[in-house]
Amino acid sequence: MTTSEASGRLVIRGHLISDDRSIEDGAVAFDGDRIAFAGPAAEFAEQPDAGSYAGVDVPAGSLLLPGLVDLHCHGAAGGDFPSADPEAVRRAVDFLHRAGTTTLLASLVSAAPDAMLEAADTLAALAEDGLIEGIHAEGPFLAAARCGAQDPSFLTDPDPDFVDELVAVARGQLRTMTYAPELPDADGLVEQLAQHGVIPSIGHTDADAETTAASLRLAREELASAGFDGFTERPTVTHLYNAMTPPHHRRPGSVTASLEAAATGGAVVELIADGHHLDPATVRAVFALVGAGAIALVTDSMAATGLPDGDYRLGPADVVVRDGQARLGADGRLAGGTATLLEVLRSTVDAGVPLAEALVSATSVPATVLGLADEVGALHVGFRADLLVLSPDLRLRAVYRRGVELGA
Template structure:
């Protein structure tokens, strides 16, 4: 049942898994839209106010996880965030919430300036309503040689005027931007983004190791000196491995620079661990090398997410989905994902990553990138009442967002 307001005082018992905690007999209590308690059930029962909370029946063996946080998704359920159609955008957001992604950035693909500005204005309104956490601009300052599913005809070198216009129309809701560090005046772009409170994210790049490493260092310095409360000091890397120079033993490339930065605390790397973009062994190796605290699991989901195989659009590109894999109709290149973040979490565990580590990378790491480490991404008193109830095999049984129980959609169950 979906309700329009928080459900009052509720308590749910199960196996609690959050940040560095695993509590077999745990309890999470909501007081309206906030978590009032998260910890051992025996401890909750000793509280004087425990009797004022209504118990919620869940099947034995249920797992209790924080709501998932996605830094990179382009849509779902037929809705594309690059469109300026509010109804379709809301449809996508509703689907993602009901699939367990309770916090998300809405990602834009590269497009003509007027189209990106119009879409950003629409998304800013949803962010102001609290439906999305902000906007991620994937471009347009990307390398045409590594454009992936991006339209090469609209890619350009950094343009300070366009950045100012995008920041203005986003009304403070632009949170991250993907850029290629080898482009002309990419350093100036990094400085400009940090000054506006926007996290630079390296991606869609043909840069070598030295250029990539230098840009990551600059981004860290600029973020550290930005002076925003709760602001991350780590830049991000847009879908590591995909659309960037791969590692070679004599030409290490951007991937090697990004991995080293992540392993030494200097970056957070996105992984599309959906079974299509990366081999399971690659996912497992990144967790082993960089650690879960430097990995953000993402979906890169497109409008086809939650829908059957068929023909779809990603921005201005025609996309064909077969067996859940999205590829450009024109040349067969991968074109975003069709998995939900819960499905990515499940695939990550199937790849051999321990569940507790995968949960960290799908919750508290992306929350930290967004400056929300004290608000979402973990189960603690005072945090938003965002909670997933899962079966032992990570199937969705219930989802709460801001204390409101949502109806799980068919794709997520």
């Protein structure tokens, strides 16, 4: 449905949870595709025009949460974002919206240059239609030693000409790019990305702590001086721990440097807290160490998300999904996730992170990264009318995107 289909006035009552607010008897009112009220139900009843809003019946005890924001996903429902198949990628986006991820970046993987450009062109059209918020390029400037599910034959050193071409084909919709900071002229890449309004994201790296820390500092400096209105000044770290040099007490590596940067306001770290990519104790520890405000929960979801076990594709790679785990058919390495962001949120809470903290990392933090802190990621007057209605155990009851209820 398009924004123009969001018409009329609706009000929904329930336990409102958003950023630092928890209101047991809360109300969220929509006027078209915008939030007209979000606060105590008693205050809404006192509004002069309260009677013009149609009430929506939801089960007692329902939670009202902002729509979720995912910075890193490769597909769902059989659709593979790197495939450049317009029908399949639209099907994937529709599934993710209905599953509660109302704002998302569509992620590419490292592939042949022509394939990446073709996929970027397809995804740019979805961004122009308002279905996605932009594109994330995971590669191709990654370390072969930490390639993960990325095909090492497509990895290369930073290439300014290819970056310019990708930015042009994406028509201003390229938002983030994952890179390894130890590669030749990675500093030049960081500067180039910031100049184009693209957020550098360290990942798939074999760098030591010093190289990682220096690159994060440079990225922050370049983002701060880029001059883009509402632009984040914090670079990100792509799926912390996964495909990175692990911490060691004498060789701290990229993970330790990334944690320090996040704890001191210099970076936002992604966590795939799906129960497969990270142990729950690791998720809990990262929240305790750096705080929810420096964490973006992500899915790294691929085409199998929402579907049964079987054989799938992730860009050019064959992937086998068994017991909900996606692994490369060739060697069994993890190859993306199969959880939705709501399922990641639930897993994070199950790991012992308070819901209010986990929610910040699935909503307002990624919204801020995208420069959308005044648009999505919270329930406030004037924000986009994106809302989840959940059961007390975080099961989905209803999704509203831009004021329109999405069917199951």
